[in-house]
Amino acid sequence: MELGLVSEGITEVIAVTKDNAAPIGIIQREGQCPKLILFKGSKTEENIRKYGWVTANFVSDAYVYAKYAFYDAAPEELTKAGAFQRLSAADAYIPYHASVVHETENTYLVDLTPAGEEVIISPGVRRVNRGFDAVVDASVHATRYVRTHSEELAERIRYDLALIRKCGGCREQEAAELLRGVCGFTDTE
Numbered sequence: 326m327e328l329g330l331v332s333e334g335i336t337e338v339i340a341v342t343k344d345n346a347a348p349i350g351i352i353q354r355e356g357q358c359p360k361l362i363l364f365k366g367s368k369t370e371e372n373i374r375k376y377g378w379v380t381a382n383f384v385s386d387a388y389v390y391a392k393y394a395f396y397d398a399a400p401e402e403l404t405k406a407g408a409f410q411r412l413s414a415a416d417a418y419i420p421y422h423a424s425v426v427h428e429t430e431n432t433y434l435v436d437l438t439p440a441g442e443e444v445i446i447s448p449g450v451r452r453v454n455r456g457f458d459a460v461v462d463a464s465v466h467a468t469r470y471v472r473t474h475s476e477e478l479a480e481r482i483r484y485d486l487a488l489i490r491k492c493g494g495c496r497e498q499e500a501a502e503l504l505r506g507v508c509g510f511t512d513t514e
């Protein structure tokens with residue numbers, strides 16, 4: 326199966342919808358169209374239901390995963406992409422039409438249909454950095470931790486924070502600081 330930027334499995338992107346950005350996973354399974362599972366209550370799901378589009382933005386800055394999981398995008402951080410919007414700092418993006426095809430008590434299942442070509446703005450080589458990956462992982466756990474305060478999640482986040490300290494660069498350290506703040510951890514955690 327020929328795949329572009331979205332590979333089989335789950336690709337974590339920054340989903341831009343009208344005036345909003347949030348990290349979201351695109352689920353790609355063989356023989357199926359790309360999909361999103363959106364938990365109810367986010368701006369992303371509200372916008373997708375209202376406007377029916379999303380752009381998948383690819384970024385090489387780990388910090389934005391932590392940032393947009395908890396904070397809104399400033400107007401200048403978004404720019405037009407045809408009739409849609411994208412991250413101004415995206416390395417690449419894909420525009421999609423998005424429609425809800427199934428609903429459960431807590432989620433919407435969304436089918437994605439490409440609304441244009443993949444656009445590569447800065448071609449580059451993906452570096453392998455455990456600190457970068459740990460920021461993404463810790464950000465996912467943190468979005469759940471702030472709601473549940475589960476000790477199990479806290480432990481996973483602390484593990485990721487230790488990895489970031491060891492393997493991450495400057496932006497990863499800044500993301501760790503942001504995550505420690507939203508989770509209410511002390512500096513030494």
Ligand SMILES: Cc1cc2nc3c(=O)[nH]c(=O)nc-3n(C[C@H](O)[C@H](O)[C@H](O)COP(=O)(O)O)c2cc1C
Pocket residue numbers: 337345346347348349350351361362363364365366367368369370390391393394395461462464465468
């Ligand atoms: C890497 C990553 C992936 C995520 N994937 C999803 C997802 O697939 N579906 C979802 O509903 N939330 C996901 N989240 C959580 C949302 O980003 C989070 O709830 C965010 O606050 C929603 O922002 P919004 O209200 O601006 O849409 C993910 C978070 C991270 C850090």
